[in-house]
Amino acid sequence: MSAPQLIDARGPRIMAIVTFFVLGLALLVHSTLLIVWQLLAFATAAIFTPPQGIYGRFYRAVIQPRLKGPVPSEDIRPPRFAALVGTVFATLALAGLAFGIKPLFTIATSFALAAAFLNGFFNYCLGCETYLLFVRLRNRHTPDYEI
Numbered sequence: 620m621s622a623p624q625l626i627d628a629r630g631p632r633i634m635a636i637v638t639f640f641v642l643g644l645a646l647l648v649h650s651t652l653l654i655v656w657q658l659l660a661f662a663t664a665a666i667f668t669p670p671q672g673i674y675g676r677f678y679r680a681v682i683q684p685r686l687k688g689p690v691p692s693e694d695i696r697p698p699r700f701a702a703l704v705g706t707v708f709a710t711l712a713l714a715g716l717a718f719g720i721k722p723l724f725t726i727a728t729s730f731a732l733a734a735a736f737l738n739g740f741f742n743y744c745l746g747c748e749t750y751l752l753f754v755r756l757r758n759r760h761t762p763d764y765e766i
Contacts, residue, residue, distance in 0.1 A: 625692040626670055631701070633682055634664070634674035635739035638705070642732040649724065651716050657731075658709035664702035668695055672702065701738075701746025705731055 638657060645653035664672030670679060708731040715724030738744045 623694040623696060624668075626668075626695045626698070627678075627683060628691040628693040629686065630675055630678045630683070631669055631693075631698040631744065632739055632742055633678050634660075634669065634672075635735045635744075637674055637677075639732060639735040639739050642728055642735060645712075646725070646728045646732060649716065649721075651713070654709060654713045654716060654724075654728070658706065658713055661702050661705035661709050665699060665706050669698045669702060670695075697744065697747035697750040700750035701734075701744055704746040704749065705734070708734075 638660065641653055641657050641660075644650065645657065660673040664675060669675045708727045711727035712724050712731070715721065715727060734745045738747075
């Protein structure tokens, strides 16, 4: 088994802060354009990797070079899973707007907004914690030996 790919742990937190403001504004003005933008940001991070996503590229080009001190690292898999979860919520929000189902838009956007708030301002990533829970559950049901 190869070692997991590591990323700068500050990147996903900065991306969550940007996401919080984009989703907050989208929720206030019911903006299809902002939801589509955020959906693309989530999807590119989930499909390619968080550093290769829209916000990840911005972080690496503009913010990371200005940061000093040691670079904390983390496994790429939990933030990538979190981006996938965000993609699902942004898709639901977009569907709510497209089909005129305002409660679906409001609930999906609010859930993603709350998760971005927790990650960006308290460094608690719900999507990452969910990923780790799935891994623990999977490993609990996997035997320690091979037959």
